[in-house]
Amino acid sequence: MKLLAFIMQTGGHIAGWRHPLATDSALCNVDYFVSCAKTAERGKFDAVFFADSLGYPGSRSAETFEGQETPKLDPLPLLSAVAPVTQRVGLIGTTSTTYNEPYPTARRFATLDHISRGRAGWNIVTSTMENEAHNHGFERHMGHAKRYQRAAEFVDAARKLWDSWQPGALLADQDSGRYADASRISAVNHSGEHFRIAGPLNLPRSPQGHPVLVQAGASADGKAFAARYAEVVFTSHPAIDSAIGLRREMHERAAAFGRVKGAIKVLPAITPYIGRTREEAQAFKQELDELIPLPIALEKLETLLGGFDLSDHDLEGPLPALPPEHLEMQSSTRDRVLEAAGQADATVRKLAYQVAGGRTSSAAIGTAEDVADMLSEWYEAGAADGFIISPPVLAYGLETFVDQVVPILQARGLFRKDYEGETLRDHLGLAVPENRYEKDPQLRIKPEIW
Ligand SMILES: Cc1cc2nc3c(=O)[nH]c(=O)nc-3n(C[C@H](O)[C@H](O)[C@H](O)COP(=O)(O)O)c2cc1C
Incomplete structure (x- = not known):
């Protein structure tokens, strides 16, 4: 079983920052993130995973803005600070392909892979929040399909760049005075709809060949992208x-x-609410949900429904039918909520709290044994290669999981007792990708730089 720790601000619950157990609600202190990564490493997790976006989630009013935690340190510098104080745990960071360029992105991840000695992973996202478009000179995002087309070309170009130095290209031979073997370095000459890149990358190939490619698209386009690249x-x-x-x-x-x-590897996200008894675990979830102000819960639901205004609707009644323009954008998360809205006892209020209290994962509520049972059942039934553990409140929730659930999974022989390899690819059982220019020297292009 693979386990990743999802470090999203103060935790996987939107009101986690208000809970007395939250460690550091300011979210600008590197010690907090280092301590989460060390806890994950103590629990022999495959990796920590830092989420990201390039702006603020939409807020309709100052009141709802004020009620949400917002700081987000840039995951790549942050992971670079975590790398030297950890040894084995993988380091996955999020970068958008919609608002970045392949060359600096490929370089940043190769840098992280070098300085962590082969522990880098890239969570490839296409950006969803409107504010991210506004921060990059656009009224709105390019269309969903076009974002995934750009993402595909982006990753193609990045992979060529990561291949541009073959293994053995770096000589650094003081006696002969040859620093690099030019015959093992290739231009990439990428020319596509979105990018033109000469290459080569200004870095030797990194320990993993390239970072582990991670993705969470759930739409038809997202799944097609994942099947090819992730x-x-x-x-x-x-x-x-x-x-x-x-x-x-x-x-x-x-x-x-x-x-x-x-x-x-397919890893569902799970938020574990762990208590000494089931009642205590339920009470913990309830306590957190009660910390979500109603206007924020409603706003989350409205945003998910494409900005559908629910202010005039009865909170205790069913969700009204969505006008077609709110269904134009593909969104798997929205479709799931619409499915839940079809159930007999669904009300607008319940749906709002369900959306706001769930963030990006399913809840596992109960004792440590119950949570371990759920993970074991899913794993053994072929529902998962492992899980993204998104504790509701950090660092508490991760510590509890590591101290209480991990030993049960280990005792059942489902999870490693210690790391066997060094790199994130080793932990995940993923091969180092072939270098295209080494595999087929005919493909090599002489760089224009000499
Ligand atoms: C566990 C998990 C973590 C995610 N982390 C991020 C993130 O850090 N940044 C982001 O912009 N989107 C994130 N997403 C959203 C996905 O990138 C994607 O937009 C979403 O799953 C919808 O997929 P679709 O665009 O194919 O419909 C995450 C999704 C999941 C399930």
């Missing part, structure tokens, strides 16, 4: 059946691209 896929499911179906689908789709079995 090595780890994050998913989010309300129930085991859909998780089994999606994992099977992802494996089939990846095989259709000629990828070998096991080349793609």
Whole structure:
């Protein structure tokens, strides 16, 4: 079983920052993030994973803005600070392909892979919040399909750059005076709809060949992208059946691209609410949900429904039918909420709290044994290759998971007792990618720089 720790601000619950157990609500202190990474490493987690976005989540009023934690340190410098004080745990950071360029992005991740000695991973996102568009000179994002087309070309270009130095290209031979072997360095000469890049990268190939590629798209375009490029896929499911179906689908789709079995790991996100008893765990979740102000819960639901204004609707009544313009954008998360809205006892208030209290994962509520049972059941039923653990309140929730749930999974023989390898690829059982220019020297292009 693979385990990743999702470090999103003060935790996987939107009101986690208000809970007395939250460690550091200011979110600008590197010690907090280092301590979370060290806890994950103590628990032998495959990796920590830092989420990101390039702006603020939409807020309709100062009141709802004021009620939400907002700081986000840039994950790459942050992971670079975590790298030298940890030894084994993988370091996954989020970067958008919609508002960045392949060359500096490929370089940043190669840098992280070098300085962490092979522990880097890239969570590839296409950006969803309107404010991210406004911060980059646009009224709105380019269309969903176009964002994924750009993402595909972006990753193609980045992979060429990561291949541009073959293994053995770096000589640093003081006696002969040859620093590099020019015959092992290639230009990339990428020319596509979105990017033109000469290359080569100004860095030797990194320990993992390239960072582990991670992705969480759940739409049809997102899944097609993941099947082709992703090595780890994050998913989010309300129930085991859909998780089994999606994992099977992802494996089939990846095989259709000629990828070998096991080349793609599917990890559903789970938020564990752990108590000494089930009642205590339920009470913990309830306590957190009660800390969400109603206007924020409603706003989260409205945003998910494409800005649908619910202010005139009865909170205790069913969700009204959505006008077609609110359904134009593909969104798997929205479709799930609409499914939940179809149930007999669904009310606008309940849906709002469900959306706001859930963030990006499913809840596992109970004792440590209950949580371990749920993970074991999903894993053994083929619903998951492992999990993204998104504790509701950090660092407390991660410590509890590591101290109480991990030993049960280890005792059941489902999770490692110690690291066996050095790199994130080792932990995940993923091969180092082939270097295209080494595999086929005919592809090599002489760089224009000499
Ligand atoms: C566990 C998990 C973590 C995610 N982390 C981020 C993130 O850090 N930044 C981001 O912009 N989107 C993040 N997302 C959202 C996805 O990138 C994606 O936009 C979403 O799953 C919808 O997929 P779609 O665009 O294919 O519909 C995350 C999703 C999941 C399930």
